[in-house]
Amino acid sequence: MVEKSVINQFQLDSFHLAAHSMGCIIALGIAAKYQKSVKSITLIAPPYFPSSKEQASLNALNRLAERKIWPPLLFGSSVMSWYEHVGRSICFIICRNHRTWEWLLKLVTRKRELSFLFMDLTRHTHHSAWHTMHNVICGGAKLIDRYLEAVTSSELMLTVIQGDKDEVFPSECIHNIKLKVPSAEIRIIPNANHNSPILDRKEDFSRDLEHIWFSSAEKYKQKIL
Incomplete structure (x- = not known):
């Protein structure tokens, strides 16, 4: 692209x-x-x-999505990476209702314009977020x-x-x-x-x-x- x-x-x-x-x-x-x-x-x-070419993809996945419960960021990466059915469900709920989340945040923060980081996050599908990341990071490894x-x-x-x-x-x-x-x-x-x-x-x-x-x-x- x-x-x-x-x-x-x-x-x-x-x-x-x-x-x-x-x-x-x-x-x-x-x-x-x-x-x-x-x-x-x-x-x-x-x-x-x-890493060796044969182990590069798995090694990258293990290093970047270790199965940990703390800190929260690593726990989220672990769940989204290793349990794809859970990740798809979470992304579906967030993406499908992105207008609701944006409206709620505007109401709470009293801002008419939201950060592009939040806007992008609420509109990510599982394919655009995690599937693509795995293809690039693990495949590119x-x-x-x-x-x-x-x-x-x-x-x-x-x-x-x-x-x-x-x-x-x-x-x-x-x-x-x-x-x-x-x-x-x-x-x-x-x-x-x-x-x-x-x-x-x-x-x-x-x-x-x-x-x-x-x-x-x-x-x-x-x-x-």
């Missing part, structure tokens, strides 16, 4: 990639395919657990080593950012990438969770991207010269 709606539609032959969470796997796949077009890659909280090798061989500028209090993906993920791609720049954001490196520091994140893009342009010029 990224190829169809962006790369092909606008005939891009030079672009930067920035991705968050499971989108990092998609971005690495694009970078591996368009090595000559991609100028830099910025990954925020990427899921990467080195078998391919991510190949993607990273392509990034290394093409000498693309890779920056990896993660909050030090990320409750979704452990910090070992970015260190695993550093071991795989020694040239990668690692940035740890203090007191940040899975989403806050972007949502809670929008101006700083924008400046980070500008710096990365300008740096990659200088690196490209030096390479040509």
